[in-house]
Amino acid sequence: MRNLFLISCLFLMSLSANAVIETYQFDTDVQRARYQHFIEELRCPKCQNQNLSGSDSAIAEDLRRQIHRMIMDDKSDIEITQYMVARYGDFILYRPQFNSSTAVLWLSPIALLLIGLLVWWRMWSKRARPSATASAELTPAEQQQLQDLLSERDELDTKTDSEGRSQ
Amino acid sequence: MQRFKLFIPLLVFVALAAVFFGVERKIQGGDYAPTDLPSALLNQPLPVFSLPALDDGRILTNSDIQGEWFLLNVWATWCPTCHYEHPFLVSLAEQGVTIYSVDYKDEAAAARRWLAEKGNPYKATIFDAAGSFGLDLGVTGAPETYLVDGEGIVRFRYQGALEQKVWDRNFAPLIAKLPVLGAGQ
Numbered sequence: 001m002r003n004l005f006l007i008s009c010l011f012l013m014s015l016s017a018n019a020v021i022e023t024y025q026f027d028t029d030v031q032r033a034r035y036q037h038f039i040e041e042l043r044c045p046k047c048q049n050q051n052l053s054g055s056d057s058a059i060a061e062d063l064r065r066q067i068h069r070m071i072m073d074d075k076s077d078i079e080i081t082q083y084m085v086a087r088y089g090d091f092i093l094y095r096p097q098f099n100s101s102t103a104v105l106w107l108s109p110i111a112l113l114l115i116g117l118l119v120w121w122r123m124w125s126k127r128a129r130p131s132a133t134a135s136a137e138l139t140p141a142e143q144q145q146l147q148d149l150l151s152e153r154d155e156l157d158t159k160t161d162s163e164g165r166s167q
Numbered sequence: 168m169q170r171f172k173l174f175i176p177l178l179v180f181v182a183l184a185a186v187f188f189g190v191e192r193k194i195q196g197g198d199y200a201p202t203d204l205p206s207a208l209l210n211q212p213l214p215v216f217s218l219p220a221l222d223d224g225r226i227l228t229n230s231d232i233q234g235e236w237f238l239l240n241v242w243a244t245w246c247p248t249c250h251y252e253h254p255f256l257v258s259l260a261e262q263g264v265t266i267y268s269v270d271y272k273d274e275a276a277a278a279r280r281w282l283a284e285k286g287n288p289y290k291a292t293i294f295d296a297a298g299s300f301g302l303d304l305g306v307t308g309a310p311e312t313y314l315v316d317g318e319g320i321v322r323f324r325y326q327g328a329l330e331q332k333v334w335d336r337n338f339a340p341l342i343a344k345l346p347v348l349g350a351g352q
Contacts, residue, residue, distance in 0.1 A: 045204065045305075045307040046307045046308050048202055057308075058272065058298075058308075059306070059307050059308060062298050062301075062302060063302075066302060085207065086207060087207055087208075087302060087303065087305035088204070088207055088305050088307075089204060089205060089206070089207035089305075091204050091205075
């Protein structure tokens with residue numbers, strides 16, 4: 001109980017999250033949602049491992065203002081994306097379009113997956129091979145032999161069973 | 168064979184260490200900068216602008232910045248690296264290189280004082296207070312320097328301070344290859 005209390009105290013003391021606080025006015029919730037989507041999906045060109053929403057740099061601030069302005073000017077999503085790519089290249093998109101320079105980026109996961117599957121398949125087939133030969137189809141003669149053996153054992157079993165009971 | 172398999176992790180480690188060491192050396196030597204981005208403007212015309220000049224406030228447009236080839240330097244007084252590169256720009260201008268500049272998101276008075284004190288290597292300075300031309304150029308910070316050819320096409324963009332080493336390695340070979348204006352026609 002005491003631990004629980006202490007842990008909840010920790011939550012109360014947690015530092016405020018470092019989100020960017022700029023208050024832009026929007027007419028509709030759709031505009032606000034589009035703005036949020038853009039600042040999450042576009043990368044800050046200066047601090048290259050952050051998106052626009054997480055960056056404090058001056059250029060990120062400018063780009064956020066620009067996105068807000070373009071949304072308020074009723075620009076379409078494609079127009080905004082094209083505007084950004086024309087200035088900062090594919091780099092600014094966290095999900096770059098597929099073209100010759102981004103092909104490696106898009107295709108390497110698939111290639112790695114295929115390599116993984118190949119390795120897995122080889123390991124699996126190696127492990128499965130001994131049992132696979134054993135469970136191969138029996139010839140009719142072998143089948144007969146097997147049946148004989150099984151029935152013989154059944155007879156023995158019932159015999160010993162009844163003997164055991166009679167004693 | 169089983170024994171060899173035990174050493175695979177070690178071999179992978181050694182290979183990776185060699186790669187990382189090589190890249191790190193290239194970064195130290197200035198041959199490779201992982202944070203540099205290829206400019207989206209490369210081989211594209213300089214964006215259209217219409218902005219006041221820093222010195223007298225007259226409106227400058229694309230037709231005001233021209234030359235056989237020229238540099239367009241993006242700078243600001245708030246930028247420490249610009250302070251560092253300024254003497255080299257002055258010496259380039261003394262050698263006859265045409266340099267225009269964009270004073271990026273700056274205060275006019277401070278910028279004028281800067282040029283008065285340190286010398287003015289620029290043929291004209293575009294005063295971009297709001298950073299709108301910077302945005303069109305795809306500027307990520309200052310300083311940045313663009314090499315523009317006689318047709319107004321951007322041929323190279325350098326992010327960071329210009330200095331002799333950068334000039335010799337990146338700019339001089341490109342400039343040597345630029346077609347002389349009018350010679351091709």
